[in-house]
Amino acid sequence: MLESLVSLESMSLSSMDVSVLERLKWLQQQQQQVLSTTNASPELLQFHGTNNDELLQNTFSHFQMLGSGFGPNYSMGFGPSHEAMDGCISRTNSCQMDQADTVGVMLKNSEENITISLKNKRKSEVKTREEEKTEKKIKVEAETESNMKVKSNLSNTEASSETSKQKSKAASETQKLDYIHVRARRGQATDRHSLAERARREKISKKMKYLQDLVPGCNKVTGRAGMLDEIINYVQSLQRQVEFLSMKLAVLNPELELAMEDLSVKQFQAYFTNLPVVVASKPSLMVDAPLFPLDQQGSLDLSVINPNQATTIEAPSASWETQSQSLYNTSSLGFQY
């Protein structure tokens, strides 16, 4: 294993990442061996008891050395750091039994680092690899965040700090180049334009979903054209309602100053119990406009003119009753938040 790693250092910069992966795999094997044997030999315990900082420095220097291709130190530095990493892992082994997770996490991170760094450094060579499997930038960042959280939970400070530094390096590199990666689904085109189009379409459909939740009655219609029709109708009806209400307030405005003292308190109470107004009351509003300050008379006319309308009409008619119970009647209708 040592010889293979030494031979790797003669390769170019990307070897650093490849060897990291191999090294981690080696470490995993080592860890499994340690697990199979009895826990925590006293030598190892002593070792990592004293060498916490040295471990960190060793591993850092190790990574640097890999990049520079420092021959003799490489093989030398690898020896003790082997045991150091080993001790580190075995220490966590004695504390908590979750090393497989950490190593697996580290492996995943290293893979991500590999893909990220490879993308950054060798676009042309790696393009085919990219096309096979690309990941969302946001996803990657989220994963790195979650991984860091996982590590902090496991209290594996040394490994987390080193991989986080690596990751921040990689993340900053990605931010400089600013890709927007989209995961390609099985059987779909992976060229850049269709990916971009798909991302755009997904954005738009997400927003249409929000609108669908907001506009009542949009669930029945399928397809974008129908939904847009409903949305347009809804906006128009809301604007018309505002106009009619402003007309009503224009009449009632002189009384505003008279009733100002109790108004603020009562208004808020009534306001909060008031549920959203029904939209389908368009025809009723059209009827009410000439009957302008209405109260009971208006509600009577409503009942005469539109007897067969759906229960939705009851909302405006109820609201125009002067009885206090009208406020509670509106709650009988189904429209809620």
Place this chain on the structure above:
Amino acid sequence: MVDSLFPSTEATVDDASPESRRKRRRISETAKETAESSEINQESLKRWRTNRVQQIYASKLVEALRRVRQRSNDGGKITSAAREIRDTADRVLAASARGTTRWSRAVLATRVRASLKKHKKAKLTGARKPRKDTAAERKRSKLPAVERKLKILGRLVPGCRKVTVPNLLDEATDYIAALEMQVRAMESLAELLAAAAPRSTLTRP
């Protein structure tokens, strides 16, 4: 237009600095837009429904309505007063949006323009031209039905005529939520006023 928002990564390295800068700006803009838009969508539903917003709007509305000038108290001029009240209510609504949305900024901006009355003149002169072409235009533009409806929606939402599709949808979401709140507030206010001063209305046969 939307495709230009997604940069082609092969070109970023080779381009000259101004183009790459432009692309980076676009990238940062799209990043901000995505962050903003997702925020807008989720926030707008909750934003216009919190009690605090409703209280703020209600109190501001009452204050504004008190200050509304009444050019003619009685007579058949309810419509002008109604229009003023509607504009006041819209302005108060836009003000409570705190300038985060495009339509709110447009509503507050049109106040200055409308007062100068140039808006009406512009409408009259602009309306004449497209009438001749409507038949031909309809034949041409009948194919993208969704796009036509998006244009109509853009005309309905104030200040969103030349806005990209995702932004238009965001603005529409916020605008609808705000309008709902406005309708509720005005209705409750009208109820209270009608309840508080029933003397004048009850005298009718």
